[in-house]
Amino acid sequence: MLPDKLTASDDVPVLDVAIREAIEWEVTLRGGDASSDERAKFEDWRLADPSHDAAWARLQARLGRFSALEGASGAAVRRAVDEPSHTRRRLLKIGAGVAAGVLAGLGTRELIKVFALDADFHNGNAAPENVALSDGVRLTLGASTRIYVPSRRPQGDIFVASGQIATGARAAAASLVAVGTRDGMVQTRTAKLSVDALRMHTVVAVQGGDAMLTDRSGERVKAADGTAWSLSSHRIQRMPETSSDIFAWTTGTLVVLDRAVPDVVETLGRYFKGYIRFPSAALNRRVSGVFPLDDVEASLRQLAEGLGLTLNFYGKSLAIAT
Structure with missing residues (x-):
């Protein structure tokens, strides 16, 4: 359950207790990191009282009538913060729980699609996380990173839906590794890569070898060892940072x-x-x-x-x- 409960002020109506708890469970389960014990506790809660099951059903019905927010996951809170000042003051009185209430307006299926909640790997921690893929490729995942890794990867394809990854050192003439984002793809056999999927573009750093960058229009650029690049859907541009500058995020x-x-x-x-x-x-x-x-x-x-x-x-x- 969420540690911060929804609270009420004089001008904020008190949520029905069962609805409030249903919202808390929705946010907990949606995060993708719920343990089997948490899921069992949720089932116990839902079956403990008919009002709980009814509240859960009403919440799910409401979620189904809304589309997901376009943009970052903080967009729901952004709308609340950007309200006129008197409304903002009212919302801020609610405290951290306002995010849970606003999230009740998201469609679950759309949220999964837009925010990649079904990703194969997800790092929900601030510290980098190291993972090894089935074919031996090693990755470092930055904070809030979500990636997809197809079960059959003839070209070593990895798709970065959000966040930042770094690949491990590559042996000479190693198998091809291809990392894609919505902006394009970077491929290499020998280099380490840092790939950062930002909203405006993808930042790529190449270290220990060369790589090939390809944008969505098909333009290709060879990226030399030690360089950093901006990859957008229709442009590939050299950046002033070195690869060492970009890779500094891993430390x-x-x-x-x-x-x-x-x-x-x-x-x-x-x-x-x-x-x-x-x-x-x-x-x-x-x-x-x-x-x-x-x-x-x-x-x-x-x-x-x-x-x-x-x-x-x-x-x-x-x-x-x-």
């Missing part, structure tokens, strides 16, 4: 040179686990810097101060720069 540091602010906010958001809001004017700027990923609140403050902004935190759920 807990984000290094950016002349990078668009939305890239940095999105990356730090994977470690913050809440909604981050910066003014539109700030999102049009570019920054350079070194940001520790093991202290994301300090990094967010560092970013805000570098842009001449003040950052306010509302618990662990919201960070708003003004």
